[in-house]
Every structure is written in structure tokens, then in C-alpha cells.
Amino acid sequence: MGFNDGRKIEGVYTAAVVGSERVTPHMVRVTFGGEDLTRLPRRGFDHWFRLFLPRPDGAVDFSALPAKFNTAGYLKYLRLKADVRPPVRNYTVRNHRPEAGEIDVDFVAHGTTGVAGPWAQQAQPGEQIALIDQGRGFDPLADASGVFLVGDESALPALAGILRDLDRKRPGLAIIEIPDDADRQPLDPPPGFEVRWLARANPHDRPGQLALNAVQDHTPPEPATVQAYLAGEQRLVAESRRHLVSAGVPKSRIAFTGYWKAPN
Numbered sequence: 001m002g003f004n005d006g007r008k009i010e011g012v013y014t015a016a017v018v019g020s021e022r023v024t025p026h027m028v029r030v031t032f033g034g035e036d037l038t039r040l041p042r043r044g045f046d047h048w049f050r051l052f053l054p055r056p057d058g059a060v061d062f063s064a065l066p067a068k069f070n071t072a073g074y075l076k077y078l079r080l081k082a083d084v085r086p087p088v089r090n091y092t093v094r095n096h097r098p099e100a101g102e103i104d105v106d107f108v109a110h111g112t113t114g115v116a117g118p119w120a121q122q123a124q125p126g127e128q129i130a131l132i133d134q135g136r137g138f139d140p141l142a143d144a145s146g147v148f149l150v151g152d153e154s155a156l157p158a159l160a161g162i163l164r165d166l167d168r169k170r171p172g173l174a175i176i177e178i179p180d181d182a183d184r185q186p187l188d189p190p191p192g193f194e195v196r197w198l199a200r201a202n203p204h205d206r207p208g209q210l211a212l213n214a215v216q217d218h219t220p221p222e223p224a225t226v227q228a229y230l231a232g233e234q235r236l237v238a239e240s241r242r243h244l245v246s247a248g249v250p251k252s253r254i255a256f257t258g259y260w261k262a263p264n
């Protein structure tokens, strides 16, 4: 399974906000629950989905959503009338409790611009959402000599899930950039797996730059057989991939996706 395989997965799930809490200064955890979520497969790792939110006027109608978010499904979504179409963004399952029909989702509280980040900071119990399962971007390679993970705060839920679900014998290094030291979260990496947190010293620093510097200073010890996963701000992801490829990591062993774009 990889990032593009989600297009083949079918199924719209509806749920409601059960509660929310600010887990760190820049992260809000929203718990969603409902009967439908007892059917959502537990895929672990960086399991992600398309999240459909109430419209800004509070209106909710998920009845006309496509069953899949492939090209045809996306076109169907775009053809919904603008005044009824629910906003959509991409998010990761942070914790999954299938038997309770609940998932936790960690939203970066990145200010007042946009839709999902601001919505999460005000989310009220009972608010309705829908999601379309997209599977996993990370597929553990049995022959990986080590795992190299890179991300910013938006990828922290994905990196946390990968570290939690990795084979306990897998060595590796995770480079995680966060806005502030207080945004660290407890993680469950395999024993001996190094997690390097990098906190931006200044709120005006370009997101991703610290992590990119650390990536560019690092050459994986066995580049031909490492497995790499890069997620977060677009430039961090693109430049990290460029560095790894020039260090000898085969493109086929690098899963990557730009999550969002910082202003230049």
C-alpha cells in the first residue's frame, strides 16, 4: 500500500465530535465517534483519510459524497453545488479504538486561516463529519536495514503511528520539527530507534528549515537498503528527497508527500 492506493478504497463513514483537548500548545486532539467507525479498518502506521467538515454556515450534508476519492470521485465532489459542498482536508488517524467506534485526530492549531485548523480549535461535541478512508502511505519493507523518518508538526501523527507500529527490532532515526519544545509528544519507538526533536527557536523561522538542515547533514549508513518516509511542508519533503536520492537511496524506497505549503 502507498499514498496513491487510497484512490481504490471505497466507503464513506460519518461520525460526530465526541470531545477535544489541546494536547500541546500547537496541537488539538479531536475525538470522533459513531457506529460507522466500528467498520473502519484499523490500518495503523500513518493511516489517513479525507475529512469532510461542516460548512462555515454550519450546514451539514454528506449524502452526495462519492464512495471513493479517485479522479471520478473528486470530479463528482467538485460538481456538488458550491453552496452545499462540504470542505475537505487530509488527516491522519492518531489513535484508533475500533471496538468503541472512535478515532482521535491531531490537528495543528496553525492560526485563524484555513478551514480545518481553525475548526478543530472550536469543535463542539455532536458536530457531524464524514471521512473517506485512504489507507496508508507507509508500507513496512521486510528487508529494510533501517528506517529514516522526517516530518514537521503536521506529520507528527503519521510519524507517531509509524513508530508505534514498526517491528520492535527495526533500527532507525526520526527527525521531527515542531514549533516549540512544549509540542513534543510521548512516542513509542522501537528500542534503540533515535528520535531527534527540533524546535523552532523563533516563530518566524521558515517551517521545515531546521529539519531540512538536519536531513542534509545526514547520510543513511546503508543507503541502498534504508526505507525512508518524508511528510510535512512541501519544500522540506522535496529537498529531503533530493538529498536522499543523491546520497544513494533508491527512489522506490522513499515514500513522500507534501502535506502543505508555507508562504515563500
Ligand SMILES: Cc1cc2nc3c(=O)[nH]c(=O)nc-3n(C[C@H](O)[C@H](O)[C@H](O)COP(=O)(O)OP(=O)(O)OC[C@H]3O[C@@H](n4cnc5c(N)ncnc54)[C@H](O)[C@@H]3O)c2cc1C
Binding pocket: 048, 089, 090, 091, 092, 093, 105, 106, 107, 108, 110, 113, 114, 115, 116, 117, 118, 153, 154, 155, 157, 158, 257, 258, 259, 260, 261, 262, 263
Ligand atoms: C496524507 C496527509 C495527512 C495529513 N495529516 C495531518 C494531521 O494528522 N494533522 C494535521 O494537522 N495536518 C495533517 N495534514 C496536513 C493538512 O491536511 C494541511 O495542513 C491542511 O492544509 C490543513 O487545512 P486547513 O484548512 O487548516 O488550512 P488550509 O485552508 O489548507 O490553508 C490555509 C493556510 O494555512 C496554512 N497552513 C496549512 N497547514 C498548515 C500547518 N500545518 N502549519 C502552518 N500553516 C499551515 C497554509 O499555508 C495556508 O496559508 C495531512 C496532509 C496529508 C496530505
